[in-house]
Amino acid sequence: MINRRMILAAAAGLAFSASAASAQDWKAKYPELVFAKVPDENASGTTNRWTPLAEYLSRELGTKVTLRIANDYAAVIEGQRAGNIHIAMYGPASYARAYIIGAKVEPFAIEVNGDGTKGYYSVLYVKSDSSYKDIKDLKGKNLCLVDPNSTSGNNVPRFAMDKMGIDPEKFFSKVVYSGSHENAVIGLAQGTCDAAFNWWNDEKESNLLRMERKGMAKAADFKIILKSEQIVNSPMAYLGSLPADLKAAIKKAVLEVAVKDKAAFDKIYEGKQLPFVEVDHKAYEPVVDLIKFVDSIRKHKS
Template identity: 30%
Template sequence: MGGGRCFAWVSLALLATACGDDRGAGASGDWQAQMRQIRMAVRGSEDDPQLARRWDAYKRRLEAATGLPVKLYESSDYNGAIQALSSGQVDMANIAGGGYANVDAQIGDKVAPILTVRDAEGAVGYYSAVLVKADSPYRTMRDLKGKALGYVDFNSTSGYLFPRAKLREQGFDPDTYFGKSTFAGGHTQAVMALENGQFDATIINVGGGTPEHGFTTGAHYTMARRGVVNVDDFRIIWTAGPIPNSAIVTRTDRPQAFIDTVRGAMAALPYDDPEMWTQIGQADGSTYTAVDRSHYADIIALRDGDLAQRRGRRP
């Protein structure tokens, strides 16, 4: 069954390459000669070796499928990948929903999501969570009134955009409810800042489960597996989700044959090499599924709403 679906993906990609429109291609239709290389923006993370393995696997996969060298543009923050994609410095990216919403606001349909990860049960999302120290007195959001909260990054979906919207829906104004709020710069940094007492609570991403049954993935779980922290030193007191998973997005002004080849090659990866798929941190049984802008419509609306809310507060 898996091999058949793999063949179908690859066949569709090849068919689209041969028969589809050659948007952006030269007169000869030789899109490889036109592009010469593939430039992909990814979020760098020196403190998560698994991410480095993932980007290397994607690089090798795309090089084999396209016959072109792939250059990875690693950004230390969210905005770097967003601006590289918006300005056309890269051809594609792996980016979270909030980042895609930012790009969409800047350049609209010049960029489109094509794939996202779906787990074995068919879910295509993860969660935002408020994390506190296990030995703290904080048990609910009401205990955090006037306390210090750590966000991940202004462009983080689970670490800023999504939880702020959900807090407002529940009657907690994130701009006035907490005593102060600060950006940590990343999920790992947010956990370390909490560990070191810089925040009373912080917001991070979690997955591999549900609020009812618990989670198995997320920043503090990754750090615990590496021996950096003890997962039992923390407690989750609030969750929101699910949030649409990150997407592989491409510039739509690139040759259609390139977009179709990327879609087919990446969609077939979990079937062609399931061992590598799990080695790069993807859950057993998960696969890629096709998406478009409509999949992130709620995130786009949340971003617009958050911007409007904050602008309305300005003097």
């Protein structure tokens, strides 16, 4: 006699079979997934920091995940727009740029600071032994920015300077794009520029402190003379065109990495961050507006 228990068991079996078949479908279509990170540090640093996560995702998803080292922020944006990069770790502004140019991407996870906050700052560094106390003291000097698509290294600084009535290309003798946050600090240390914008979470974590831990700089050699308003933390985003069950699997793996593979997670953030949490596009709408405003400044000047 067929009873309710038998029907439920059969239904569960059918659901499991459908789910397994669906997973096999996307694994056949995506034998390899590409993960890319915007280059806020040098290539070797990015490789060392993010390779363990790619290896963890390969194990969790059951398909190869390859880490791609991009030359600049635009390469990640264009790679996702073309569909060649399936998962990307952005800065807020580079995600906003991808969204504005029509890349079909969906943010799903956000970085969380050690104190539980989800924001960071753009700061302007000068050498500690310099006489500069305010950005106005830098008139006619050289400025290091990071990349046109960097949030804290270009877009937020340009927005802030516009509010202060400063046109960087006219106010400074030279404006240099260094290519990465590390290079901006190195440029300041070597005298290529007299001031450099960079990212800063708090007194316990910043790009400068990371560089100090790697023996690349001494934090005491620099001082901050300008700090922005808080910026929403960086998102991870996947292609919206990926199958729903694959996106769900990616999201689950990323949100659980701090527990399932603590070593891989700590390799990224050196124990300075809390686990990723879920996020969506709404959190980045203010950044989209900021990028559009910075674009309007550029168009007005041209």
